[in-house]
Amino acid sequence: MTKIIGVDLGGTKILARMVDPTTGESKGRVKRPTPKTGPADVLAKVADVVDELDPDRQCEAVGIGVPGLVTQSGVVTLCPNINGWDSPVDVASILSERLDRTVAVGNDVNVGALAEHRVGAGRGFSDMATVFVGTGVGGGLVLNDRLVAGDRGMAGEIGHVTTHVGGRTCGCGGKGHMEAYAGRAGLEAEARRRHAAGDENELVRLAGEGRIKSSFIEKAIKANDPVTLELIDEAVEALAISIGSMATLLDLPMVVLGGGVVDRLGQDFLDRIHSSPSFGGFGSHVCELRLAQRLDDAGVVGAAILAADAST
Ligand SMILES: [Zn+2]
Structure with a gap:
C-alpha cells in the first residue's frame, strides 16, 4: 500500500509522519514549532518538514489538518489559532505546487473524525x-x-x-x-x-x-x-x-x-x-x-486518509 504523508498543523507545532491510510500505521516523524510570522512562513515550514520526512519522495500525496475553516477546494478562510492568518489562503494550491504532489487540506477535527471512522472506534x-x-x-x-x-x-x-x-x-x-x-x-x-x-x-x-x-x-x-x-x-x-x-x-x-x-x-x-x-x-x-481510540495521532492519520480519499 502506498504511504501518504499526514501533517498535523497546529497553533504551536507542525507534526508530520508517513501513514498507511488503510491500517493507520505510521512511521518516521518530524516535528517543528509553528512559525509566528504569518501563513507564508508557516506553509514554507510545512514544505520543509515534508522534504525532511520524505527526501526520496516515497509518498505521492500529502494530507494536512488545519485548526480553521477549510473550503472544499482547500482554501483556509479562518485560522484564529495561527498568528497573522487574517485572510483566506489557498493552502492546497500553494503546497501542491511547492511540493509537486497531490495535497488535500481539511479541518483538524474533521480529519480526526476520518481517523476514527476508518481505523478507530467507528470502523x-x-x-x-x-x-x-x-x-x-x-x-x-x-x-x-x-x-x-x-x-x-x-x-x-x-x-x-x-x-x-x-x-x-x-x-x-x-x-x-x-x-x-x-x-x-x-x-x-x-x-x-x-x-x-x-x-x-x-x-x-x-x-x-x-x-x-x-x-x-x-x-x-x-x-x-x-x-x-x-x-x-x-x-x-x-x-x-x-x-x-x-x-x-x-x-x-x-x-x-x-x-x-x-x-x-x-x-x-x-x-x-x-x-x-x-x-x-x-x-x-x-x-x-x-x-475515541486514536488519541494523539488522529491528526496525522486522518490527514493522510483525507489525501488518500482525494486521490481515488
Ligand atoms: Zn458558539
Whole structure:
C-alpha cells in the first residue's frame, strides 16, 4: 500500500509522519514549532518538514489538518489559532505546487473524525459523527463513508448549536451554545464567575491563577465539590441534547466522543450523557456512544486518509 504523508498543523507545532491510510500505521516523524510570522512562513515550514520526512519522495500525496475553516477546494478562510492568518489562503494550491504532489487540506477535527471512522472506534459504521470535547467542542461528520465538511466548512460544528436558550456566552459570541457548557474554557469561565461571586469551588482552588485543566475537573468531581457537580450536570445535559438531536436528524447509529475532557472523565461520562433524560430522539437508544481510540495521532492519520480519499 502506498504511504501518504499526514501533517498535523497546529497553533504551536507542525507534526508530520508517513501513514498507511488503510491500517493507520505510521512511521518516521518530524516535528517543528509553528512559525509566528504569518501563513507564508508557516506553509514554507510545512514544505520543509515534508522534504525532511520524505527526501526520496516515497509518498505521492500529502494530507494536512488545519485548526480553521477549510473550503472544499482547500482554501483556509479562518485560522484564529495561527498568528497573522487574517485572510483566506489557498493552502492546497500553494503546497501542491511547492511540493509537486497531490495535497488535500481539511479541518483538524474533521480529519480526526476520518481517523476514527476508518481505523478507530467507528470502523464498520458508514454513518457516524465524532465530538471532541477539549478547550472548545469540535465535531466531524461522516455520511456514506465520506467526510462531510460542507461548502463553508461548517458541517458537524456541533459545539455551536444552541442547547440553553438565552444561556451563557460562547467563545464565538453566540448565546447558550453547547460549547459554553461542555467545553473546558466555558466550564472554567463559569467556575471563576461563581467563585468571584462567593460560590467558592474546588476547581478554582486547585487551579489558582492557572488554567483549570481536565485533571482538576476529574479531581473536583471525586471530591464531590457541589459547584463542579452542578457544572458537570449542565455539560452532560448540553451534550445529551445536541448529540441526541444530531443522531436523530441524520440517523446516526453511533457517535464517537474524544478530546481532553472526555479522555479524563471516560466511560462514566459517556454513560451519563447516554442515560440523560435530555438525550432526545426516537426511542431511548437513538445511537450508541463510544470513546475515541486514536488519541494523539488522529491528526496525522486522518490527514493522510483525507489525501488518500482525494486521490481515488
Ligand atoms: Zn458558539
